[in-house]
Amino acid sequence: MSCSVKGFQKRCGTWGESQAAVLLEGKGFRVIHRNWRHAHEEIDLIACDGEIVVFVEVRVRRNRALVPGFESLTKRKRGALKRAALAFLEQYPEVQFYRWDVVEYRIADAQCRHYDAMHYENALTME
Numbered sequence: 001m002s003c004s005v006k007g008f009q010k011r012c013g014t015w016g017e018s019q020a021a022v023l024l025e026g027k028g029f030r031v032i033h034r035n036w037r038h039a040h041e042e043i044d045l046i047a048c049d050g051e052i053v054v055f056v057e058v059r060v061r062r063n064r065a066l067v068p069g070f071e072s073l074t075k076r077k078r079g080a081l082k083r084a085a086l087a088f089l090e091q092y093p094e095v096q097f098y099r100w101d102v103v104e105y106r107i108a109d110a111q112c113r114h115y116d117a118m119h120y121e122n123a124l125t126m127e
Contacts, residue, residue: 012107016060017044020103023117029054041084045103053098055085057124060105073102078124100124 021031024047033046045056057073073081081100089095102123107115 012060012105013058016058016103016105019105019117020056020058021045021047023103023119024054024056027119036084036088038084038087041080041087043081043084043088046088051097053092053095055081055088055098055100056103057081057100058103058105060107073124081124 017034021034024045025031027049029047029049031045031047033043036043036046043055044058047054047056059073085098085100089098099122102120104118104120105115106118
């Protein structure tokens with residue numbers, strides 16, 4: 001997988017989402033949706049952690065990025081994520097418990113061979 005400058009976001013975003021699914025499954029989560037869409041909004045992954053539905057935002061950044069992945073979630077992006085989650089909850093009213101997690105990858109090389117992975121549970125609120 002090449003994460004060169006051209007197309008970095010798309011290629012490495014897809015790579016990060018696949019890696020995050022593997023990471024979460026290794027922790028016992030069950031991934032039920034990838035790239036779930038509503039209108040113009042998207043949730044990268046939706047998983048189950050026991051009885052809890054987990055909305056997952058995946059962020060991939062180079063180590064030298066000025067703003068780390070978790071901190072790059074702007075108010076606008078958080079609003080888009082909230083709208084998508086509310087649409088999901090409307091579609092599946094049986095969901096009682098849910099939370100937002102963030103999985104962040106900091107990559108050290110253009111081929112995504114060397115990276116650090118961080119999983120922040122309950123990282124965002126619906127407020």
